[in-house]
Each structure stands twice: as structure tokens, then as C-alpha cells.
Amino acid sequence: MLKLGVPSKGRLMEQTFDWFAARGVRLSRNGSDREYAGAVEGAEGVSLVMLSAGEIPRELAAGRIQLGVTGTDLVREKLAGWRSDVVELAPMGFGHADLVLAVPACWRDCEDLDDLASIARDFRLSHGFRLRIATKYHRLVRAFLSAHEVADYQLVDSQGATEGTVLNHSAEAIADITSSGETLRANHLKVLSDGLIHASQATLLAGRAAAETPDLRAFADRLGIPRDLHAV
Amino acid sequence: MIPRTAKAAVGRRILDAFTAAGAAEVAPDVLLPSATLLDLYGEDIRARAYLTTDPVRGEVVLRPDFTVPVVQMHMAGGADPARYCYLGEVFRKQDHGDTRPAQPRDNEYLQAGFELFSRDRRADAEVFALFHGILAPYRLSATIGDMDLILDAVAGLPLSDARRAILAHHIWRPTRFARLLDRFSAPVAPRHFAVNDAPWTGLRGVPEMDARIERLESHRAEPTLPAIWHKRLQRLFAVAGPAPEALDELRVLADHMPAIAEATERLAARLRDLGALGVDPGTIHFDASHGRQTMEYYDGFTFSFTAPGRADWPPVASGGRYDALTAVLGQGAAIPAVGGIIRPGLLAELDRC
Numbered sequence: 001m002l003k004l005g006v007p008s009k010g011r012l013m014e015q016t017f018d019w020f021a022a023r024g025v026r027l028s029r030n031g032s033d034r035e036y037a038g039a040v041e042g043a044e045g046v047s048l049v050m051l052s053a054g055e056i057p058r059e060l061a062a063g064r065i066q067l068g069v070t071g072t073d074l075v076r077e078k079l080a081g082w083r084s085d086v087v088e089l090a091p092m093g094f095g096h097a098d099l100v101l102a103v104p105a106c107w108r109d110c111e112d113l114d115d116l117a118s119i120a121r122d123f124r125l126s127h128g129f130r131l132r133i134a135t136k137y138h139r140l141v142r143a144f145l146s147a148h149e150v151a152d153y154q155l156v157d158s159q160g161a162t163e164g165t166v167l168n169h170s171a172e173a174i175a176d177i178t179s180s181g182e183t184l185r186a187n188h189l190k191v192l193s194d195g196l197i198h199a200s201q202a203t204l205l206a207g208r209a210a211a212e213t214p215d216l217r218a219f220a221d222r223l224g225i226p227r228d229l230h231a232v
Numbered sequence: 233m234i235p236r237t238a239k240a241a242v243g244r245r246i247l248d249a250f251t252a253a254g255a256a257e258v259a260p261d262v263l264l265p266s267a268t269l270l271d272l273y274g275e276d277i278r279a280r281a282y283l284t285t286d287p288v289r290g291e292v293v294l295r296p297d298f299t300v301p302v303v304q305m306h307m308a309g310g311a312d313p314a315r316y317c318y319l320g321e322v323f324r325k326q327d328h329g330d331t332r333p334a335q336p337r338d339n340e341y342l343q344a345g346f347e348l349f350s351r352d353r354r355a356d357a358e359v360f361a362l363f364h365g366i367l368a369p370y371r372l373s374a375t376i377g378d379m380d381l382i383l384d385a386v387a388g389l390p391l392s393d394a395r396r397a398i399l400a401h402h403i404w405r406p407t408r409f410a411r412l413l414d415r416f417s418a419p420v421a422p423r424h425f426a427v428n429d430a431p432w433t434g435l436r437g438v439p440e441m442d443a444r445i446e447r448l449e450s451h452r453a454e455p456t457l458p459a460i461w462h463k464r465l466q467r468l469f470a471v472a473g474p475a476p477e478a479l480d481e482l483r484v485l486a487d488h489m490p491a492i493a494e495a496t497e498r499l500a501a502r503l504r505d506l507g508a509l510g511v512d513p514g515t516i517h518f519d520a521s522h523g524r525q526t527m528e529y530y531d532g533f534t535f536s537f538t539a540p541g542r543a544d545w546p547p548v549a550s551g552g553r554y555d556a557l558t559a560v561l562g563q564g565a566a567i568p569a570v571g572g573i574i575r576p577g578l579l580a581e582l583d584r585c
Binding site: 078084105108109118121123124126127129130138139143145146149150151166169171189 | 382401432
């Protein structure tokens with residue numbers, strides 16, 4: 001039996017159901033919309049589990065589910081060495097969200113990472129501590145800034161309302177998910193020209209251990225996923 | 233798997249050699265306050281060290297290395313000169329990126345270390361010769377470098393103080409350094425700082441931005457760095473080979489870069505000191521860029537010992553001079569310091585072969 005983990009609420013759940021329905025597999029919740037179990041019609045040997053999108057990467061890595069739908073940002077953030085644990089079967093074309101680095105729009109002298117690196121050094125010298133970047137995507141942001149050799153900064157944890165941290169003087173810059181950029185603009189922030197850390201979208205994933213099994217291959221065929229994607 | 237007890241036995245043997253060389257054994261805490269380490273290493277430390285919280289002490293770090301606590305202890309009231317040694321576990325996260333290697337590196341391992349606080353210019357050779365002697369049976373490859381050469385070369389560039397300081401700050405970040413050097417080697421294109429109607433937000437002040445804009449504008453008036461300096465720096469970074477031959481090359485280069493002449497002669501003296509201590513400089517590899525790949529706090533002589541045929545291993549031993557670190561941690565006081573560590577676990581592994 002293959003267990004398929006799907007986000008348990010909201011637009012992400014509805015769009016996931018639509019995506020499978022378009023491929024002849026009908027997913028549905030059991031009974032009330034408060035129950036976290038579901039049914040699968042149109043495919044043999046697959047059961048549905050409703051989970052928080054943030055937990056799906058970990059459940060896949062642990063092997064408690066064999067298939068899952070979640071954003072690629074969460075996979076990369078939550079699983080160190082994610083390619084060793086999961087396989088991306090198909091990008092699903094919705095749930096687009098960009099993880100971006102943004103600074104106050106009033107910083108006329110800051111357009112890109114080179115400016116930020118230079119400002120961070122000045123800031124540390126004049127304030128005595130490192131320029132703070134608020135985010136909940138610690139690993140992704142750190143890896144990105146390390147790859148671009150930006151130093152003199154520190155991350156501060158922000159699990160919500162991250163755009164407000166600059167206004168509250170608890171951070172100088174932020175790294176967060178945006179789809180339209182409206183919240184950023186409303187909080188007087190701008191994205192650096194080379195500040196795209198990761199472009200995420202909802203993706204169908206398989207646990208690495210399950211990816212090569214005949215059951216999973218058959219299900220992927222049923223969904224019309226090209227074979228060469230099965231074991232990328 | 234080599235039992236922990238066997239690794240500890242190798243560690244104690246090294247410790248004995250360190251104490252025989254006049255070092256006092258010290259045992260720093262395993263749980264260290266995070267503030268100093270965070271300020272020194274920045275986000276790197278969060279990626280590499282285990283942070284945890286204590287209800288009373290706040291954020292603490294599982295000891296990622298011994299140098300910082302030993303320096304702090306010494307600065308709080310040590311003798312001059314002083315020699316310290318230690319043996320204990322350090323803890324390092326190993327986050328390898330997208331794919332985990334088949335043989336992940338250890339998250340905790342023993343370090344046996346020796347730190348020498350001394351104003352004697354022969355201290356570099358003393359530490360290296362001590363390590364060289366202890367490691368001799370293992371037939372490792374020894375590489376040395378000298379950050380002084382690079383720091384002095386940058387300090388000697390015909391640029392404004394501001395630009396030299398920026399370059400010096402990024403020496404350990406090679407891509408950013410190269411980009412800055414390219415920028416300083418070409419005329420500065422005029423830049424438009426577009427005015428917008430965004431209200432001022434955040435802690436960074438308007439005067440800070442104005443000061444930076446003014447600095448950027450003033451750069452336009454600066455003469456560009458002649459291309460020849462770019463070439464000379466690249467030649468310096470590329471100097472590598474048996475130490476005596478590298479020294480000859482550096483002396484030739486010093487004719488064109490007088491700023492590195494002093495550091496070159498200090499290297500010459502160091503090689504003579506090594507010879508006097510029974511280490512043949514011809515067997516040591518010199519790499520001018522060696523220190524750029526090591527810890528940022530090394531600001532002079534650097535060294536490492538690697539096991540041939542173990543390309544996937546970290547260095548078996550490494551160390552260097554960290555004078556600036558003692559100034560940062562000494563609240564005004566500073567003392568020249570040089571030291572290094574050996575990984576007994578890797579030696580135990582080699583013992584088995």
C-alpha cells in the first residue's frame with residue numbers, strides 16, 4: 001500500500017485534489033472536513049493521508065508515507081541532504097512562491113547583494129552587531145548567503161509577520177516567501193535584484209526508498225508522469 | 233570502527249608530548265557562552281556548531297573548538313610567555329547541502345591542541361617543529377602558508393584606505409575579493425541613487441546611507457588600480473611549491489611589491505628557525521593561498537598536515553598564528569599567539585593501516 005500525503009487544508013489542498021482529478025484520480029476527505037483521513041478513487045493500492053505541508057518532507061524521509069505533495073522550499077529547508085531522501089516526480093504548476101531577500105525600500109543605495117554585503121560591513125562597524133535578517137528559512141538563507149560570500153550578517157528567527165520585523169527594529173532585512181510582492185510593498189520593503197533565493201512550487205514527491213518500487217512506478221504511469229522523471 | 237578508548241589513548245600520547253614541551257594542561261568548559269563565538273564567526277557558527285539554551289545562562293554552544301576559550305582564559309590572567317595544551321571533544325554539525333555523502337564526517341571528535349603565547353619571533357617554528365616531530369611516524373604531507381604576505385600585499389596597493397580596508401576584510405571570501413578587485417581596476421560607472429517616496433524604516437539611519445553614498449561617489453574620483461597590480465596579486469596567490477623555492481619566487485616578486493618584502497624575510501627567518509630545529513624546509517610545501525582556506529582568525533603563519541591518499545579527509549592537524557584574535561578577546565590587551573590541533577581519531581585510523 002502506498003501512502004500519499006497531501007496538505008490538509010486551504011487552497012493548496014483544493015488545487016492538489018484538482019491536479020489529481022485532471023489525471024483521473026479522485027481524492028476526497030472522509031466525512032467532515034475536520035477529519036484528517038481521505039479516500040482515493042481511480043488508483044489501486046493508494047491511501048490518502050492529510051498532513052500539514054510542513055511535515056510532509058519529514059514524513060517522506062522517515063518512510064511513513066511514500067508519496068507527498070508540498071512546496072520545494074519546505075523540502076530544501078527541512079531536509080538536510082534532501083536529494084538523498086526524496087525524488088521530485090512532478091512540478092504541479094501551482095502554489096508558486098518565491099523565497100526572496102528584501103531590504104527597506106528607502107535604502108536608495110541598496111540594489112543587489114554586493115550592496116548588501118557592503119552595507120552589512122558598515123552596519124557592523126557602526127552598530128557593534130551584525131546586520132539582522134529575519135526569516136524562518138534558516139538553512140536556505142544561510143546557504144544562499146554563504147554561496148554568495150556575504151558576511152557580517154546574522155539571522156534572527158521569525159515564524160510569522162516577518163515583514164513587520166524591520167518596522168519593529170528587530171531586523172534590518174528579511175528573507176521570506178512572496179507570491180505577488182504586495183505584503184513586501186505594504187511594509188515598505190523591496191527585493192534585491194539578485195535576491196531570489198528559491199523559486200518554489202507545489203511538487204509531487206516520492207521517498208527515495210519507494211521511488212523504484214513497481215507499485216510506485218505503476219501509480220506514476222497512471223498519472224502520466226514521464227518515466228525518465230521517476231528516478232531523477 | 234576504532235574504539236573511542238583507542239582514540240583517547242593516541243590523544244593522551246600527544247598530550248604527553250605537549251606537556252614534555254613545557255605546556256600546562258588546561259580543560260575548558262564544553263558548554264560555552266554563545267555571544268563571543270557568534271560575534272566572531274557570525275552565521276557560520278550556527279551552521280557548524282550545536283547551539284542550545286540554558287534557562288539561566290541563555291544561549292550556549294557545545295564547544296566547536298578550543299582556541300577561543302583558551303585565549304579567553306589566558307587573556308584573563310596568564311603568564312607571558314605561556315604554553316597550554318588540552319585534549320577533549322569538539323562538536324561540529326555536518327550539513328553537506330543537497331546530497332549526503334556516503335561517508336559523512338564526524339559530528340564529534342577529539343582534538344589535542346597546543347597554544348603558545350609569546351613575543352619570541354621563533355614561536356611559529358617552535359609550534360610547527362613540535363607538531364612535525366609528533367607526526368613524523370605517520371608520513372603526512374605538511375603545507376604552510378602566511379597570511380601576512382597577502383595582508384601586507386593588500387595594504388601596499390595604491391588605493392585609498394577605504395578601498396584597501398574593504399579588500400582586506402574580504403580576503404577569506406575569494407569570489408567577493410576578486411569581484412572587488414575587478415571593480416577597483418576599472419573606472420567607476422556613474423550610479424544613480426533613485427529617490428523614492430518610501431518612508432524611512434528600520435534601524436539603519438539616514439546618515440549611514442548618506443555616508444555610504446558619499447563614499448561611493450568619492451570612489452569615482454579615485455584613480456583605477458593599474459592592471460599590473462591585479463597580475464602581481466594573482467602571482468602572489470599562486471606561489472606554491474617546496475618552501476625554499478617558493479621563498480625564491482617571493483623574493484623576486486618582492487622586488488615589484490615592496491610591501492611583501494618584510495613578510496618574505498620573516499618567512500625566510502622562519503625557515504631558518506625550522507632548519508635549526510631539525511626540520512628540513514625542503515620537505516615542506518608552501519602555498520601562498522593556504523591561509524585563505526582556513527579559519528578567518530589566522531592572520532599570519534598557517535600550517536596543516538594531510539594524509540596522502542585520503543583526499544576525502546580533513547587535515548589530520550592544522551594551526552596558525554592568530555594575533556588579532558587575542559586583541560579582539562583581550563579587551564584592549566593583545567599578545568602574539570600561535571597554536572594548532574591534532575585529531576587523534578584520524579591518527580588511530582592511520583595506526584590501523
